[in-house]
Amino acid sequence: MAFETINVEVDDHVALIKLNRPEALNALNTQLLGELCEALEEADANDKVRCVVITGSEKAFAAGADIKEMSEKSFVDVFTENLFANAIDCIAGIRKPIIAAVAGYALGGGCEVAMACDFIIAADTAKFGQPEINLGVIAGMGGTQRLTRAVGKSKAMDMNLTGRFMDAEEAERAGLVSRVVPAKKLLEEAMGAAQKIAEKSMPSTLAAKEAVNRSYEVTLAEGLLFERRVFHSMFATEDQKEGMGAFLEKRQPQFRDK
Numbered sequence: 001m002a003f004e005t006i007n008v009e010v011d012d013h014v015a016l017i018k019l020n021r022p023e024a025l026n027a028l029n030t031q032l033l034g035e036l037c038e039a040l041e042e043a044d045a046n047d048k049v050r051c052v053v054i055t056g057s058e059k060a061f062a063a064g065a066d067i068k069e070m071s072e073k074s075f076v077d078v079f080t081e082n083l084f085a086n087a088i089d090c091i092a093g094i095r096k097p098i099i100a101a102v103a104g105y106a107l108g109g110g111c112e113v114a115m116a117c118d119f120i121i122a123a124d125t126a127k128f129g130q131p132e133i134n135l136g137v138i139a140g141m142g143g144t145q146r147l148t149r150a151v152g153k154s155k156a157m158d159m160n161l162t163g164r165f166m167d168a169e170e171a172e173r174a175g176l177v178s179r180v181v182p183a184k185k186l187l188e189e190a191m192g193a194a195q196k197i198a199e200k201s202m203p204s205t206l207a208a209k210e211a212v213n214r215s216y217e218v219t220l221a222e223g224l225l226f227e228r229r230v231f232h233s234m235f236a237t238e239d240q241k242e243g244m245g246a247f248l249e250k251r252q253p254q255f256r257d258k
């Protein structure tokens with residue numbers, strides 16, 4: 001499928017999706033969000049793909065939702081079309097792991113798309129923010145919810161109320177990103193992490209993602225029970241025998257996703 005606002009390459013079991021609207025710092029318009037969702041759904045359905053990396057340019061992962069496209073919309077417009085709901089739910093609903101590789105600006109919807117991925121690897125040039133307050137609105141794709149869960153109330157309030165940006169170092173300290181790397185190494189590091197994930201057994205990869213995500217939705221007791229049941233169910237797979245057997249035989253496992 002040919003896309004106009006993103007580039008997609010599949011290499012060695014990893015789908016690399018590059019947001020590509022350089023003239024607008026990858027601002028998320030309807031076309032880009034639609035293409036991103038389509039590419040993610042294709043990757044999820046493609047047996048060759050075992051992990052996805054989403055990235056932007058050196059200057060911007062994405063500078064937010066497209067302000068030009070939104071500016072003239074009325075309440076009835078955005079309410080009726082349920083603006084951004086499909087796009088962000090689509091990203092969060094993908095079953096395979098997604099890494100956001102962020103350099104430069106990840107603002108507003110850009111920060112929210114990154115947070116809807118499974119984890120964020122940031123270049124030392126990354127800047128995160130929820131500056132919607134400067135536009136007379138608030139975050140609308142998870143910036144008051146996912147950010148609060150990631151960094152806690154105080155910092156989330158600070159970001160959402162002042163609209164200030166957080167640099168990569170602060171984002172790592174706060175737990176928003178999993179690691180910070182030199183900008184030149186960003187893609188290498190993200191693709192390396194994706195390759196590592198791609199080597200695992202797919203059933204355990206999907207189960208681990210589901211179990212971590214469950215922790216956002218349920219009480220600790222319910223989450224622990226869910227985890228235990230899924231852990232027990234992994235013993236029904238051939239890959240559990242292979243993984244543990246390989247350890248005992250001091251060799252690398254050959255997982256078969258069975």
Ligand code: CAA
Pocket residue numbers: 023024025027028063064065066067068084105107108109110112131132135138139140141143
């Ligand atoms: N939407 C549309 N166009 C955007 C954009 C956006 N979010 N962000 C940048 N652009 C465009 C600019 O209009 C400019 O286009 P022109 O050359 O045609 O004028 C081009 O990208 C380059 O931008 P700047 O000249 O502003 O670049 P800069 O280096 O001076 O500043 C910036 C960079 C600080 C990121 C600045 O562009 C900026 O503040 N952008 C807007 C950030 C923002 O408010 N994001 C939140 C959007 S609302 C949202 O996301 C809602 C939600 O929660 C879902």
